[in-house]
Amino acid sequence: MKKLFAAVAGLAVMALTTPAFAHFQMIYTPEAAMNKGGKIPLALVFTHPFDAGHTMDMGKPEQFFVVRTRGENAPKKTDLLPTLKPMNWTSLTNSGAAWETTYSARGGDHIFCLIPDPYWEEGDGFYIKQNTKVIVNVGGEPGAWMEPVGLPTEIVPMAKPYDRWTGQVFQGKVLFNGKPVSNAEIEVEYLNHEPLLDKKAFAKEGKATAPQDAFVLQTIFADDNGVFTFGIPKAGWWGFAALDLDPDYTHKGKKCSRDAVIWLKAVDMK
Amino acid sequence: MRFTGSKGTGSKYDPQETVLVNQRRKCMTIYRASLMFGILILGLIFAPVSMAHTPLCSCYDNGDGTITCEGGFSDGSSASGVELRVESTDGKVLIKGKMSEDSEYTFDKPSDAYKVLFDAGEGHMVEVDGKEITE
Numbered sequence: 001m002k003k004l005f006a007a008v009a010g011l012a013v014m015a016l017t018t019p020a021f022a023h024f025q026m027i028y029t030p031e032a033a034m035n036k037g038g039k040i041p042l043a044l045v046f047t048h049p050f051d052a053g054h055t056m057d058m059g060k061p062e063q064f065f066v067v068r069t070r071g072e073n074a075p076k077k078t079d080l081l082p083t084l085k086p087m088n089w090t091s092l093t094n095s096g097a098a099w100e101t102t103y104s105a106r107g108g109d110h111i112f113c114l115i116p117d118p119y120w121e122e123g124d125g126f127y128i129k130q131n132t133k134v135i136v137n138v139g140g141e142p143g144a145w146m147e148p149v150g151l152p153t154e155i156v157p158m159a160k161p162y163d164r165w166t167g168q169v170f171q172g173k174v175l176f177n178g179k180p181v182s183n184a185e186i187e188v189e190y191l192n193h194e195p196l197l198d199k200k201a202f203a204k205e206g207k208a209t210a211p212q213d214a215f216v217l218q219t220i221f222a223d224d225n226g227v228f229t230f231g232i233p234k235a236g237w238w239g240f241a242a243l244d245l246d247p248d249y250t251h252k253g254k255k256c257s258r259d260a261v262i263w264l265k266a267v268d269m270k
Numbered sequence: 271m272r273f274t275g276s277k278g279t280g281s282k283y284d285p286q287e288t289v290l291v292n293q294r295r296k297c298m299t300i301y302r303a304s305l306m307f308g309i310l311i312l313g314l315i316f317a318p319v320s321m322a323h324t325p326l327c328s329c330y331d332n333g334d335g336t337i338t339c340e341g342g343f344s345d346g347s348s349a350s351g352v353e354l355r356v357e358s359t360d361g362k363v364l365i366k367g368k369m370s371e372d373s374e375y376t377f378d379k380p381s382d383a384y385k386v387l388f389d390a391g392e393g394h395m396v397e398v399d400g401k402e403i404t405e
Contacts, residue, residue, distance in 0.1 A: 037330060038405075070342060070373070071342040071346050071347065071348050071373055072347065104405075106330055106340060108340075108342075138328070140324075141340075141342040141346065142345070
């Protein structure tokens with residue numbers, strides 16, 4: 001009995017430890033709020049951002065597009081999938097297949113949306129599919145950043161994810177097929193190692209040190225209306241991943257966690 | 271608000287009515303002063319509203335001899351119909367037009383130095399130097 005207890009406890013510890021290595025789909029570009037338009041680089045990397053740890057191999061994404069909105073103009077959708085070029089991204093522990101492109105941004109909101117190829121996670125025995133959104137604004141003229149794009153799983157920001165000062169709160173609404181997901185579980189992680197686009201690698205030095213694993217990956221829950229709130233303690237990019245929003249979803253006959261990811265970039269008030 | 275209350279309690283049965291009337295007069299002065307102060311505050315409140323409506327204009331070189339200027343406001347409202355002028359550096363108007371339904375205006379790039387003026391009325395003007403317009 002004691003042995004069984006120890007085994008169960010051991011498994012429980014493992015189960016609790018595993019989420020510390022959370023997966024985050026990134027659509028990385030250095031700036032979320034730009035003063036002037038121009039060409040911006042985009043890197044699609046599936047990784048563990050706080051530790052700059054194990055970077056997973058991405059397959060060819062199902063969809064990658066941008067929705068541009070400016071003022072009261074009608075949204076314009078542009079397919080970016082044909083522009084993607086494969087690359088290898090180097091983490092602190094390995095390197096993984098990733099994608100890159102450049103995009104010419106003019107004024108307004110540019111909502112980048114990625115529907116990736118499901119990733120088989122051997123360790124967990126299920127697929128992961130993180131539909132990801134990043135919003136870049138040029139010139140300060142807002143567009144439809146607060147509107148759902150219509151992804152199957154989506155986090156809709158309730159504040160501009162590109163105008164947050166450090167210390168402000170950020171709220172988002174978790175949607176599955178356009179409907180709020182009450183009490184959705186959300187993992188939050190800080191992009192602690194700066195992505196060096198010229199080297200296609202993370203910087204070795206992190207910006208923050210976690211005193212304990214719970215700080216690496218923070219878990220929060222949405223309320224009954226699918227709304228979550230997070231206070232931003234440090235400048236930089238923060239990722240939010242709402243997990244398993246469609247519990248019955250499968251891919252190739254196996255369980256697939258259908259997640260929704262959004263990133264924000266906070267700036268120090270100086 | 272407390273002053274309104276004292277008005278109510280200052281009924282004719284009050285033995286200290288004269289005192290109260292004096293107080294009321296004093297109160298009226300304070301009331302007027304606070305009313306004026308209130309108007310001042312209101313003015314201050316409304317001033318930032320117009321600031322929350324900052325005009326924005328960005329221009330891009332389309333690489334085909336034309337320039338497109340996109341206008342708008344920081345609150346996201348449309349700039350459709352707003353006047354746009356292209357002027358030479360000495361202030362001569364070269365091109366004059368209005369922002370389209372999509373709040374943009376495209377014109378042929380002048381051969382000499384120029385500036386773009388997005389004119390949404392007094393205090394709502396944006397000037398863009400032609401030298402700073404790139405692709």
